[in-house]
Amino acid sequence: MKNLYIFLAAVIIVACTSCKNETNNDPATADPEKTIVEKIAAANGLENFDNVQELKYTFNVKVNDSLRTSRAWTWEPKTNRVTLTTKDSTVAYDHKTEAANHEWVDQRFINDQYWLLFPFHLVWDKMEWKHEEKAIAPISGEEMQSMTITYPSDIGYTPGDVYEVFFDDNFMIQEWIYRSGGNPENAFPATWEDYKDFGGIKIATRHTSKDGSFVLFFDGIEVVRE
Template sequence: MKKILLLLALATSLLGCKNEPEKEIPITHQIAKANGLEVFDRVKELQYTFNVKANDTLRTSRQWTWEPKTNMVTLTTPDSTITYDHKSEADRHEWVDQRFINDQYWLLFPFHLAWDDMEYEYSEKATAPISGNEMQMVTVKYPEGAGYTPGDMYEIYFGEDLMIREWIYLSGGSRENPFPASWENYEDFNGLKIAKTHKNKNGSFELFFTGINVVMEDRVTE
């Protein structure tokens, strides 16, 4: 009799596990996955040039090489080349590291939605700031004391395909000087979907990437 009761209890337990709904994937992680998060662990080297135009004048251009697996970062400018370990030498190269974080953030922001510690709030319908189109929106906020710009907030507008189309950057979480920008000109680089161009509403500001090259690790097959 004890054996029968034990089997019934086990069967009930298994049925309960089977019927339990799977934990929903956070919308932030869904966006990261749609942009190629699952292949990022195979990235050996990432090369790109960060450019900023203001009123059709090129104001900034920085060429980067980043090796995610070794944390090595190289900044190349017309005047110099600096290489450092982003994990262990960031304090010694703070000026460079701040710019690396900024430039890489614009390039790979969708992945930071899964990588970083942040709070988020999802809205099914919202009006995008530049196009005026109705989109989904997620608002994310970094905690105080996080990184170089603690408390920063972003309102992210995206479509059914989970691709970001526009955002509003709120420095330190303040709404006094919101900075809206587009996310456009997407291209697939070995599975990473990257928006190469960002503009403000009147086009007087343009942030764009050139020379993007994603080197993947070779798969070992048996």
């Protein structure tokens, strides 16, 4: 992903219609002027992120049923305060002003937070995107909409990353392919599944590789509002 140290990213697309004489309250489709990326972010609850004071979550990776990584994060979006807690240490810093002094931690914060909130980064970040109305998802083999996201070659910890995301008719990402640095030989497909709703913010809490040997999952998610 852009600004991401080790892993991947994705996107979604969806369409909804309202009955005649009824009001459409779906944030993803109520405004026909929204772009595809704006609709995806809205479907995942971007409007509910504005009053988030603190976000806690634990990023976990299993490979062949062995837990390889577990990092607990506390992020305060309004103050940019980030705290990483592992079994060995706790590190706190200001993501905006002190990232350079904590690069090892900040790289992992960006990576883990991208897996958590990638749909929001579609409107937060600078990137190019191309939408396809019909595409075959790499793991399920189902026909979905897709979008190819390309990050700039001169920005972030891993510049030039490319994500091909596959989403359903509710603008929710179901699968994606991550290409580190845009290299087709580095393609890594994974699922987006086990969505849970945290006060209107929808998060895919599990990502699995095609052969099931790689599982990335979140637990301990807490959203503290003002």
